[in-house]
Amino acid sequence: MSDDAAPPAPPSAPPATVAVIGAGPAGLMAAETLAAGGAAVTVYDHMPSPGRKLLMAGRGGLNLTHSEHLDAFLDRYGSARARLQDAITAFPPEATIAWCEGLAQPTFVGSSGRVFPRAMKASPLLRAWLGRLAARGVRFVLRQRWTGWTEDGALTFAGAAPVRADAVVLALGGASWPRLGSDGGWTTLLADCAITPLRPANCGFVIDWSEVFRSRFAGTPLKRIALSFRGRVVRGEAVVTETGIEGGAVYALSAALRDAIAAEGPVTLHLDLRPDSDRAALDRRLGGPRGSASLSGFLRKAGGLPPVGIGLVQEALHGGAAPDLVALVKALPLRLQAPTPLARAISTAGGLSMDELDENWMLRRRPGVFAAGEMLDWEAPTGGYLLQACLATGGAAGRGALAWLARA
Known part of the structure; x- marks a missing residue:
């Protein structure tokens, strides 16, 4: 060998290994961030396939984020x-859109933003x-339920080493x-x-409907309504x-309703069946005598209510509400007993x-262990905010792990 020959390069250190536990959006984004940073990543999940809740969300159109x-x-x-x-600013809605389109999935902004x-x-x-994760070497180990740590810090999984x-x-x-896994x-x-x-x-809420109303109207949409609770008004739809x-307008108020019920017991939500009609206009149509018309016929013709709206007014009257039709159309009281169970909630x-x-x-108590996504104590309304925060915190946890590994 010539004296001028360069010495052989020392062997490179193997990449750091990172275990991501959970194959939802936050876990997958953490895995993508880590793999892009050079880590050897394995994703563990106890379900037989990744992204199951993401797929379920996609049945309604997959609301990625908001504009x-x-x-x-x-x-x-x-x-x-x-x-x-900080996490969302580092990975804002514009980054989510670019990321999605980088996966050859064009996006559009709906009329609601x-x-x-x-x-x-x-x-x-x-x-x-x-496919991108596989190309970057991310491994998946499925049907593996995480059960904690050994005394010396190794991860344990049911039935596995x-x-x-x-x-x-x-x-x-x-x-x-x-x-779906969580x-x-x-x-x-x-x-x-x-x-x-x-x-x-x-989430939705429990109301003690009469059997007559329940048997006739369960599953019926309430369109172009407004709901109000303690000064806040939300227009939209419900079911x-x-x-x-339940439904979008209910979900928008669900945090306040849930917390009020927890503190006080059952609360009253008010439903405006005709939010585009003011009280004066309705009073001219509903305030006079109805003559020989039945209540349902009068509400249909004079009030323009659909069958489910008529049923709700009748339900309130049978429950002891004052017979002020205009007041009931504009602010029909719904007595909410409890939130629907967590297993049925959106988030x-x-x-x-x-x-x-x-x-x-x-985690301050466990160096080298990071956390992201919906397991953390935050909540947000529907509209793209849930998925955005999961993606952003997944990326933040991945970057945090890379920084920690670089210092270790």
Whole structure:
């Protein structure tokens, strides 16, 4: 060998290993971020396939995010805004749109400002995403339920050998729609951490309908209505269910309604069946005598109410409401007994306290363990805010893990 020959390069160190537990949007985004940073990533999930709740969300069009100004967008997270702000600012709605289109899934902005993939479903996006992850070397180990840690820090899974990783990202979800994978069982595995009890968010509510009303109108939509609760008014749509009421307008008020019921017991929500008609106009049509017309016929012809609206007015009258038809059409009282069960909610409130995480989304009590997504204690309305925060916090946890590994 010539004296001028360069010495052989030292062998390169193997990449750091990271286990991501949970194959929903937050976990998959953490895995993508970590793999792009050079880590060897394995995603574990106890379900037989990844992204099951994402696929379910896609049945309604897959609302990715929202196009409103970022400051207004961040306000949708209420008291969690301050903690989520940095993550969402680093991966804002514009980044979500670019990410989706980078997976060959064009997007569009709907009339409400919500952003959707043009395919209006999740399956093409998820397939493309999993393909990208596979190309970057991300491994998936499915049908593996995480059960905690060994005394020396290895991850344990039911019926499998312990797993060692240089870092861990927990993205275990909440507890809504548990048949899709997130059942809240992780709360017992983090017993040393502060966890706010899991509660339904974006949920329906129980109303004690009469059997006559229930049998006739369960499943009937309420269109072009307004709901009001303690000074807040929301226009939209809802659906009468066998046990009560649910739908977009209800979900928008659900956090306030849920918390009021928890503090006080049953509360009254008011329903405006004709929000586009003022009281004076309705009084001219409904305030006079109805003659020989039946109540239902009078409400249909003079009030312009559909059958379900007529049924609601009759339900209120039979329940003892004052016989003021205009008042009932404009502010029909609905007595809400309780939120519908968490398993039927769109999303979950409560979870791992944000105070348990440092600025890099790492658990203060467990160095090298990071957390993201719906398992954290935040909530948001529907409209793209849920998925946006899951993606943003997944990316933030991934970046935090990379930074920690670089220092380790």
